[in-house]
Amino acid sequence: MVFALNSSNVFSYLSEQNLLNTGQKYLEKVELIEAKNFNLLVTFSDQSKLLVKQERYQKQGKVIGEFFGEWKSREFLRQLPEFCLLKNYVNRVIHFDPDNSILVFHYLEDYQDLTNLYQTSNFPIKIAKDIGYFSAFLHRETFQNEEYKNFWTADKNPLSPEPLKFLIEGLERITPEIFSVVPADGLKFFLLYQKYDSLGQAISELKQAFQPSCLTHSDLKINNILLSKNWQNLDQKLLCVIDWERASWGDPAFDLGMLISSYLQLWLNSLVISRTLSIETSLKLATIPLENIQPSLKSLIQNYLEIFPEILEIRPDFIERVIQFAGLGLIQQIQAMIQYHKVFGNLGIAMLQVAKTLLCRPQASITTVFGANIVF
CATH class of the missing domain: 3.30.200 (Phosphorylase Kinase; domain 1)
Known part of the structure; x- marks a missing residue:
C-alpha cells in the first residue's frame, strides 16, 4: 500500500x-x-x-x-x-x-537561494570563485579512481535515466507521434531543429565524446546552489549544493557546461522580447547584460583550472566540450519550456540560436562566454 x-x-x-x-x-x-x-x-x-x-x-x-x-x-x-x-x-x-x-x-535557515542575488544583476566574483573551487575539488579528487568508479557504477537504479541520455532523449529520433504530444507552438522548435543539420550532428558527436571519469553532480545549476546569508564575511565555503538526485559517474565537462548554461539563461531570460525587434536587438537590450555575467564566468573557470589544471593536459579539448554542453543545456531549457509552459516564442528562438552557436562553433564561442581577455 x-x-x-x-x-x-x-x-x-x-x-x-x-x-x-x-x-x-x-x-x-x-x-x-x-x-x-x-x-x-x-x-x-x-x-x-x-x-x-x-x-x-x-x-x-x-x-x-x-x-x-x-x-x-x-x-x-x-x-x-x-x-x-x-x-x-x-x-x-x-x-x-x-x-x-x-x-x-x-532545514538550512542560514542560507538563501543564489538565484535571488543574481536576479538583482549582482554577480560577486568571490561567489563564482567558490563555485569553481567546489566543482574542481569534486572532479579532481575522484578523477579516474577505480574504487570510486566501482562504487558509483554498482547497484545503479535502472529506472533513473543517465544524465546525457536524459538530455538528448527525443532529439535523435523525431517520429510522427511528436505531433500528437507537442503543442502546435512547440512544433516550431522541432522544425527548426531538423532544419539545422549541423546542430543535430554536433549533438551526436558530443554524445560520442562523453567521457565518464569522475563523480559529477549531473544537475549542477544556479537553482541548485544556496548561498550563506553571511557570505560577505566569509572567504570560502559560502555555498551549499543541493539536489544530488542525479549524481553519477560522469563527465566533468558536462557538469561545468550545465552550470554555465544556467548563467547564460539569466541573460537570455532577461531579453526584451517583441515582434518588432530582431533577435540581435533583443540580445543587446537584455536587462541582465551578458557583460555583467562574463567576469563571474571567467573567474569560475579560471579558479576551476587553477585547482584542477591536469584536466587540460589529459583533455586538450576540455573547454570546447564545456561550451558545447552549455549549448546542450540551453536545448534542455527549451524542451522544458515546451513541456511545462507549452510555448516556443521569440525567447525560445533566441535561446536556440545561442545554443546552435555554442554547439557548432565552440572554439569561436569561448570569448563570447568568458569575455575577450580569457587565456587558458
Whole structure:
C-alpha cells in the first residue's frame, strides 16, 4: 500500500522514525513548498525546522527512485574521510526511507537561494570563485579512481535515466507521434531543429565524446546552489549544493557546461522580447547584460583550472566540450519550456540560436562566454 505524506501525518511519521529531539515535542506549523517533489517544511515549537521530501508517485503507484542518488552521494562522503572539505558544501541527509521514497534534511535557515542575488544583476566574483573551487575539488579528487568508479557504477537504479541520455532523449529520433504530444507552438522548435543539420550532428558527436571519469553532480545549476546569508564575511565555503538526485559517474565537462548554461539563461531570460525587434536587438537590450555575467564566468573557470589544471593536459579539448554542453543545456531549457509552459516564442528562438552557436562553433564561442581577455 502506498504511503502518501501530507501535512496531517508528517509529524507522526517523524516521531515513528525517532527523528525528533526533546525540543521538537510540539508542532508549530507545516508549509508546502512548491517543487518537483512533494516538499514539506516542518517547524517545531523550539523554532527548529526539518525539510521532508517525498518523491511524487507515477502511474501504478511507482516512483523513479531518484532519491537513491541523493542518499548514495551522502554514503559516499560518509565513508571517505578525505572528503571532509566537500562535506561543507553539501546539506546533510538525516533520514532516508527507500520504501516510501522519503528524505529528511535539517532545514538550512542560514542560507538563501543564489538565484535571488543574481536576479538583482549582482554577480560577486568571490561567489563564482567558490563555485569553481567546489566543482574542481569534486572532479579532481575522484578523477579516474577505480574504487570510486566501482562504487558509483554498482547497484545503479535502472529506472533513473543517465544524465546525457536524459538530455538528448527525443532529439535523435523525431517520429510522427511528436505531433500528437507537442503543442502546435512547440512544433516550431522541432522544425527548426531538423532544419539545422549541423546542430543535430554536433549533438551526436558530443554524445560520442562523453567521457565518464569522475563523480559529477549531473544537475549542477544556479537553482541548485544556496548561498550563506553571511557570505560577505566569509572567504570560502559560502555555498551549499543541493539536489544530488542525479549524481553519477560522469563527465566533468558536462557538469561545468550545465552550470554555465544556467548563467547564460539569466541573460537570455532577461531579453526584451517583441515582434518588432530582431533577435540581435533583443540580445543587446537584455536587462541582465551578458557583460555583467562574463567576469563571474571567467573567474569560475579560471579558479576551476587553477585547482584542477591536469584536466587540460589529459583533455586538450576540455573547454570546447564545456561550451558545447552549455549549448546542450540551453536545448534542455527549451524542451522544458515546451513541456511545462507549452510555448516556443521569440525567447525560445533566441535561446536556440545561442545554443546552435555554442554547439557548432565552440572554439569561436569561448570569448563570447568568458569575455575577450580569457587565456587558458
